[in-house]
Amino acid sequence: MDQHSSFAIGQKITLTIEDIGFGGEGIGRSGEFVVFVPFVIVGEVVAVELTEVKKRFGRARLVQVLQASPDRVSPQCRYFGDCGGCQYQHIDYALQLRLKHKQIVDLFERVGGFAKPPIDAVVPCPQPYGYRNRIMIRSQWDKFKKGLNIGFIRADNRLVVDLDECKIAEPALNEQIRHVRLNPPPKGGLKVVLRVPPEGWEVPRDSFFQNNFFLLPRLVDAVRERLRQSGSRFLIDAYCGVGFFSLELADLVERYLGVEIDSAAIKAARRNAISRGKPNGEFLAGRTEELLAEMLAKFDPRATTLILDPPRTGCPPDMLKLLRQLRPAQVLYVSCHPATLARDLNVLCADGVFDLTKIVPLDMFPQTQHVECVSDLRAPCSLERSKVTTHDGELSEEPEAPGTGRPEVCPTKA
Ligand SMILES: C[S@@+](CC[C@H](N)C(=O)[O-])C[C@H]1O[C@@H](n2cnc3c(N)ncnc32)[C@H](O)[C@@H]1O
Numbered sequence: 184m185d186q187h188s189s190f191a192i193g194q195k196i197t198l199t200i201e202d203i204g205f206g207g208e209g210i211g212r213s214g215e216f217v218v219f220v221p222f223v224i225v226g227e228v229v230a231v232e233l234t235e236v237k238k239r240f241g242r243a244r245l246v247q248v249l250q251a252s253p254d255r256v257s258p259q260c261r262y263f264g265d266c267g268g269c270q271y272q273h274i275d276y277a278l279q280l281r282l283k284h285k286q287i288v289d290l291f292e293r294v295g296g297f298a299k300p301p302i303d304a305v306v307p308c309p310q311p312y313g314y315r316n317r318i319m320i321r322s323q324w325d326k327f328k329k330g331l332n333i334g335f336i337r338a339d340n341r342l343v344v345d346l347d348e349c350k351i352a353e354p355a356l357n358e359q360i361r362h363v364r365l366n367p368p369p370k371g372g373l374k375v376v377l378r379v380p381p382e383g384w385e386v387p388r389d390s391f392f393q394n395n396f397f398l399l400p401r402l403v404d405a406v407r408e409r410l411r412q413s414g415s416r417f418l419i420d421a422y423c424g425v426g427f428f429s430l431e432l433a434d435l436v437e438r439y440l441g442v443e444i445d446s447a448a449i450k451a452a453r454r455n456a457i458s459r460g461k462p463n464g465e466f467l468a469g470r471t472e473e474l475l476a477e478m479l480a481k482f483d484p485r486a487t488t489l490i491l492d493p494p495r496t497g498c499p500p501d502m503l504k505l506l507r508q509l510r511p512a513q514v515l516y517v518s519c520h521p522a523t524l525a526r527d528l529n530v531l532c533a534d535g536v537f538d539l540t541k542i543v544p545l546d547m548f549p550q551t552q553h554v555e556c557v558s559d560l561r562a563p564c565s566l567e568r569s570k571v572t573t574h575d576g577e578l579s580e581e582p583e584a585p586g587t588g589r590p591e592v593c594p595t596k597a
Contacts, residue, residue: 190216190236195246200227205286205522207270207552208242218243221338222264224252224274225282244339254278259312260350267338269351269550280305280546283554287521287544295525297532302542306405310397311549315352317378317394320363324371331367333360351550355379384425385454387447391424395547402555403431405543406515409559410435410488413513417482418464419489421471426452428490428517430461436488439464440481442474472502479509484562488513497523503530510536510562519547519555531560538563 190196190213198211200223209223211231217240220231228250231243248255258264258272271279284305291300308314323332323343334346347364348357359377368375376389379396386392393399406428410418416437420429423441425448433439433456441464443449449468456462467474471493479487489511491498497520506514507530514537518524521544531537537560547555 190233190241192233192236194233195230196233196243197228197230197249198243200225200229203282203286205290205552215239216241220245221270222273223248224254224278226250227252227255260348262334262344262346265337266334266344266346267336268349270552272350272550276307276311276549279549280307283544283546287542287554287556290521290525291528291542293525294522295529295532297525297528297539300542301540302544304544305554306398306401306543306545308395308398308546308549311546312350313353314395314397314549315349315356316381316396317376317392318349318352318356318360320360320375320377322368322371322373331371333364333367352377353379383459384427385451385458386425387445387451390445390448390451393427393547398545398547402517402545402547402557403428405545405557406490406517407432407435409515409541409543409557410513413488413561414486415488415513416486417488419475419478419482419487419511420492421475421478421489422492422494423452423466423490424448424492426455426466428492429464429466430455430459433461433463437463438482440478441466442469442471442478444468444470472499472505475502476505476509479511484509484511487511488515490515490517492517495520495523497527500530503527506531507533507536512562514560514562516558516560517555518558519553521554521556524556524558528558528560535563537561 196213198213198218200209200211202210203225204210208219208221211218218231220243222245223229227248229245230247230249232246233241233243235242254275255273256275260272263269263272287302288300291297320333321343325332332343332345334344337344348360356377356379363375380386381392410432418429418432418436418439420439420441423429423443426441429439429441441452446468449466452466491514516524528539532539539558540561541559543557545555
């Protein structure tokens with residue numbers, strides 16, 4: 184027991200759930216003591232058992248739902264609750280969408296510092312189960328049953344839950360799971376990526392591709408619409424993978440330029456550009472943070488859109504600082520992690536260097552805590568470049584973007 188708390192691990196208490204935080208845990212209180220508990224819904228009264236106790240908060244496992252929400256539904260998957268893949272199968276899908284919207288608003292207010300963030304309703308996935316086109320299966324030796332567990336990491340520890348199907352995966356992947364189980368690896372420690380390849384794209388075995396084909400057209404529409412509105416003539420696609428956004432949008436711009444660290448993906452992007460008939464651009468292998476200044480210098484920033492689609496950790500601080508100085512007319516930041524997105528947009532938008540004009544959330548990951556967001560930032564033309572402050576508040580004389588001589592007028596704003 185924590186010396187400052189009157190609660191103890193193993194203690195059973197009753198809670199009313201007040202909120203569901205980003206990550207999926209419900210939040211309830213016993214007096215001043217805050218308790219986080221998974222697999223619950225706002226308004227429910229639940230009996231829980233404390234599994235972790237700190238001074239002011241604790242964690243618990245759900246023992247019984249005493250008063251169920253009308254939005255509670257039966258999970259489709261028999262491993263739900265044990266497997267760490269899904270957090271929301273017990274919640275009606277329409278409520279999952281509203282919940283994700285509220286979580287994004289909360290993060291943008293709390294972490295992003297935006298008073299009234301312009302966030303659209305979450306775009307639903309037309310197929311809330313059976314949508315994932317890529318999964319990673321692990322094998323782990325179970326010394327108690329003296330056999331292999333083959334499946335995903337558990338919800339409550341790093342062990343592997345043994346499973347023979349995944350309800351959010353495409354049916355073809357469940358066939359592949361059965362194949363892995365029929366031909367088990369000789370020992371534990373194996374990770375196998377199973378995927379359904381996208382039609383019309385070359386994707387190397389270990390390279391990234393968007394993992395929900397059912398909502399992908401809506402993701403492209405969202406980015407396309409924002410790019411079209413900007414009137415930009417040039418596109419820089421940072422963290423471009425196999426060239427997905429560049430090549431989907433190449434017809435809207437005169438030139439595109441993509442950058443990606445995965446050299447196999449970049450080689451595939453070049454071949455995808457040929458096979459998809461999009462010759463008006465090129466792909467560079469390397470780190471975005473090292474090549475971005477050079478890439479932005481190739482185009483007039485007043486007519487340039489930069490797509491940022493980094494891994495879930497977001498963008499490095501120095502790169503955000505650089506972007507505040509170089510200020511392309513539009514930044515379309517695509518992210519599957521609203522918390523790091525809110526953190527990075529807080530930096531980019533400080534002192535009005537960029538305006539956040541729109542966030543379009545898309546439910547690329549139904550039944551899970553994850554959600555994709557497309558955010559549209561514009562560099563206001565009224566801001567004098569020579570007076571842009573650094574994010575730490577110092578006034579800086581901004582260097583001219585190399586080779587551009589950017590004027591203060593901004594003719595391409597929507
Ligand atoms: C979320 S994926 C986006 C891929 C692509 N935009 C798409 O839609 O298919 C992030 C990509 O960033 C790449 N990446 C990670 N760190 C990078 C870096 N420092 N510079 C460039 N690319 C990086 C990864 O290899 C991965 O392909």
